[in-house]
Amino acid sequence: QVQLVESGGGLVQPGGSLRLSCAASGFTFSSYWMYWVRQAPGKGLEWVSSITSGGRPATYYARSVVGRFTISRDNAKNTLYLQMNSLESEDTAVYYCTNIGRPIGTVLDEKPPMRNNDYWGQGTQVTVSS
Numbered sequence: 001q002v003q004l005v006e007s008g009g010g011l012v013q014p015g016g017s018l019r020l021s022c023a024a025s026g027f028t029f030s031s032y033w034m035y036w037v038r039q040a041p042g043k044g045l046e047w048v049s050s051i052t053s054g055g056r057p058a059t060y061y062a063r064s065v066v067g068r069f070t071i072s073r074d075n076a077k078n079t080l081y082l083q084m085n086s087l088e089s090e091d092t093a094v095y096y097c098t099n100i101g102r103p104i105g106t107v108l109d110e111k112p113p114m115r116n117n118d119y120w121g122q123g124t125q126v127t128v129s130s
Contacts, residue, residue, distance in 0.1 A: 002026035009124030022097030038093035
């Protein structure tokens, strides 16, 4: 059974940090580019970060998070991470991991149609508030 399970969300004060994890199972995680996508209240789905497959993966970030967020992966553990520092209220959102690729910064009103070998997690809530 294919699964992507996010964890690590929660309530944090502005300026704080969180580390999100996404545990993958049921597919060859190491072969896929992976993405973090977020949806703020009342807004669309925003692709905020990506990491390539391969031994020396490249990373990409939306302008709104560059310098504050760090994406990484551990293929031995089939896990994707997002280290989020200097959090702002605008970072409040549900964060999803997926292998469905879109250019970083893309905003969609709804999740793209799922095709074979497309995977999408259930999401983890991040709330930044004092």
